[in-house]
């Protein structure tokens with residue numbers, strides 16, 4: 001049986017860091033962020049829908065979507081964010097399910113769905129077990145500002161557009177505390193995998 005694991009967290013909590021560890025162990029990770037970039041490429045159905053809602057001022061000169069501009073619009077505006085989610089999420093879900101089916105057909109031991117909005121979008125029905133990559137609020141803010149060069153205001157807007165990580169803690173089967181050193185994170189992941197797979 002293939003165990004379907006939902007990997008989640010908050011923005012900059014360390015999902016990609018953990019997902020790289022999983023890939024190094026030979027486990028397939030289906031990445032919702034990566035798929036959400038692919039489904040809005042020029043010519044894809046979601047691309048047209050985004051343009052009809054947000055206008056062509058959110059495009060680069062080469063007609064690709066300017067993610068910085070779109071991000072600045074949607075992270076500060078709940079209803080615009082909902083509009084974008086409604087366009088992008090169905091296509092992302094479909095691609096993720098394809099990934100799961102492929103791994104099940106191969107009888108793989110496990111497949112991981114890396115979904116930042118696993119709880120917000122009520123997608124837990126897609127997975128057997130959930131793992132949360134947790135950091136405290138101060139660490140999250142610090143790492144996000146450093147990684148993306150955001151101001152505190154820009155970073156907070158993004159963090160506040162998601163459920164707080166302390167709330168996600170209560171909803172998760174397993175928790176990885178990623179406040180410490182990477183080695184500690186890796187150790188916790190190995191312990192959890194021993195239990196789940």
Ligand SMILES: CC(C)(COP(=O)(O)OP(=O)(O)OC[C@H]1O[C@@H](n2cnc3c(N)ncnc32)[C@H](O)[C@@H]1O)[C@@H](O)C(=O)NCCC(=O)NCCS
Nearest residue numbers: 010011032033036067070071074085088092116117161162
């Ligand atoms: C607004 C966009 C263009 C900004 O792009 P950008 O390259 O700056 O960010 P990226 O896509 O790498 O996302 C970074 C992180 O932001 C958070 N995030 C992204 N979209 C959302 C959202 N709609 N609501 C809350 N948090 C979000 C996630 O934690 C994600 O890991 C992009 O995030 C997007 O298209 N979002 C809508 C699709 C979506 O919900 N993606 C997340 C998982 S499906």
Ligand SMILES: Nc1ncnc2c1ncn2[C@@H]1O[C@H](COP(=O)(O)OP(=O)(O)OP(=O)(O)O)[C@@H](O)[C@H]1O
Nearest residue numbers: 010011012013014015016017143147178180181182
């Ligand atoms: N244990 C750690 N110690 C120090 N820095 C870390 C640790 N874990 C992750 N980081 C750094 O924190 C930042 C965020 O981590 P990462 O990109 O893995 O988060 P993410 O949850 O995938 O983010 P996003 O949702 O935005 O894609 C990165 O710059 C990463 O190098």
